[in-house]
Amino acid sequence: MKKYVVPPLGGFSPTGFRLKAVRHALVCVFLLVGSSQAEFRFPMPEFVTGYTHPAVHTPAPSNAMVGWDIVVLVSTLTLAAIFVLKRRKRREIFLLTLFSMIYFGFWRNGCVCSVGSVQNIAAGICDSSYGVPFTVLVFFALPLVFALLFGRVFCAAVCPLGAIQEAVAVKPVKVPPAVEKVLSVFPYIYLGLAILSVAMGAGFIICQYDPFVGVFRMGASFSMLIFGGIMLVLGIFVARPYCRFLCPYGVLLNWASKLSLHHATITPTDCIQCTLCEDSCPYNAINEPTPAEAPESRGKGASRLGILILLVPVMVVFGVGVGSLLKEPLARMHPTVRLAERMAGEDLGRYSETNIESEAFRASDTPNEELYAEAVQLKAGFGRGGKWLGAFIGLVIGCKLIAVSILRKRTDYEPDRGTCFSCGRCYKYCPVKE
């Protein structure tokens, strides 16, 4: 479709047309050849027809939903707490989960979510020039506060990532508890990596590797769609694989929930040790009663505990060692380091072609030395960060070993306050009614 504006007739003559054209062309050539300092190659024309240029369409960012997001977050959290602790109906919890999946996931495109907000908080703490938006502060803090009061009700029915996994978990199988324990270290590693990445300015990896945001937005890079697809298919049999073995925010919720004032219980009143609920939890989150008589002598247990406590510093030191070995691969998380290595490689003739990044860098006329100096500095930073990360992981593994070896006395079947998602599956297995 072509639109031509018919020029007004008055004031124009064919020669006038031609003269102006020639002048314009001449000026153009003159400007091109003559003065390279001119800000623009072509002068802005002086229109004789009274033409005024159109306005540029600059729509403002939509702010409308932000307030609603907070309202919906508060109400869904409150409802979730009521459903989990008071009404105790799996069905209601699940319906709320579906609502959250649709609202926070598909409708609001899965952004901003509490899981990713960890990075904004870390960025706000590390970088004083970065201001964390109010919504993000609320999305970070509120689920944790609710976890301190009522357990992980956020995971039960509010988190869109948890919700989509809950929705596909139709045939959950039991993961062997030992495997579960080992895999549950990964969220800590992920959390540490994410914070390291933010602190070093290498980007928000939790957002980058969010497997479900592509599903919510119905589009993502091919590899992320594959990852999301694998997670969803896996999630049919291994319930909530992301929550259990990856989610970094889950680590914080786990800690908060361990201290919770109220927490979901399997039985509404008293446990009669009927064992009916034993296999009802797809998350290995039900702790069985401890055997009546101690399986080993007190002394033996105490000496093992002593050894494990002594082992913690060893693990930390070991972690620091491993962390410092990982300096180079960790540093490659940062685009500047990758670019510097690429540039150096190209200059050494290691690649036959340039890539988009190196071309853009050459076009910017920054000297290579500046880039290399920055990369060296970043690598040193990642070296320090890697040691901290290693120490953290060492500490986590040490503490987990201690936690496994301590037998807390328990007479009833109880949900594990840290790992229970308060999904409510076990409620209906308990024969005790109020």
Place this chain on the structure above:
Amino acid sequence: MKPERKKDRRDFVRGAAAVLIGGAVMSAARSRSPRLVWQLDPEKCTQCGRCATHCVLAPSAVKCFHSYSICGYCDLCGGYLRPDAKSRDTGAENQLCPTAAITRTFIESPYYQYTIDEDLCIGCGICVKGCDVFGNGSMYMQVKHDLCVNCNECAIARSCPSDAFKRVPASDPYILKSDRERRIS
């Protein structure tokens, strides 16, 4: 330990955790900045083409903007016509834009106005490159904020080779090349 003491200790630790969460939030919020959105700096952009392909939205939220006040209104437009165009007309074979999103309108001899159709533009930057190389650079890329969902971390920012993306205040969300530009929202 007596159950009483145990409960007291739990209450104490819970309080400490609440203080910790509050502390983290306070220290993260200490720089009171306005709401931020993503925008790209046209002076840094090298028209690599990733804006078209790396946005989480398809088509991309990045579109070509045209600053009329710095446009030369050239007949031989580097952003509109292919370098090897046979003739200077609106024939599809002469147009640079792969989606024919640019309309060429005659104003007065020898000037033509070029208008971008936002619905057709895919943000590939081909015209921007052409205008940059042969013209005034009045065509350039911008994130359109009625489309952008303002990801926590913009997927294009992450892969932009020219480091052109940054967070800007939501109250002033565009980096236009000319401040003389008239705006409508």
